[in-house]
Amino acid sequence: MPYPEELIAPMRQDLVQIGFKELRTPDQVDEVLKTEGNTTMVAINSVCGCSAGGMRPGVAASLGNQAKPDVLVSVFAGQDLDATERAREYFTGYPPSSPAVVLMKDGELVYMLERHEIEGRHPLEIADTLKAAYDEHCSVGQEVP
Secondary structure (H helix, E strand, C coil), rough: CCCCCCCCHHHHHHHHHCEEECCHHHHHHHHCCCCCCCCEEEECCCCCHHHHHHHHHHHHHCCCCCCCCCCEEECCCCCCCHHHHHHHHHHHCCCCCCCCCEEECCCCEEEEEEEECCCCHHHHHHHHHHHHHHHHHEEECCCCC
């Protein structure tokens, strides 16, 4: 059963305020993740402590990198159940993980940072890991909307 929205709203805002669009329905997920011609970051948000302590601040710190994703979106595990389930259908080869950070390029998964790689790590370590993934998979100099 999902937590009350008023309890998780600040957790949603951690990503929205840095430019993420929330995907709350399967149709929204399909519309974004089937799009070709860009690199999309999907942040699988959650209420767990490793989201607040590592993933969300690490993602925020990573976006100062010269190369970065073109599109930033999030789904909230345990909250937007159908949207999260649909997003996970795109992450073939990986078990469900929350939190997690995924890079999709031209509709294909090219990188996934799973919970076990987030848990217990400092946000700046997570940011450095993400920056390396951006350098490999993203364009330089594009503004994130």
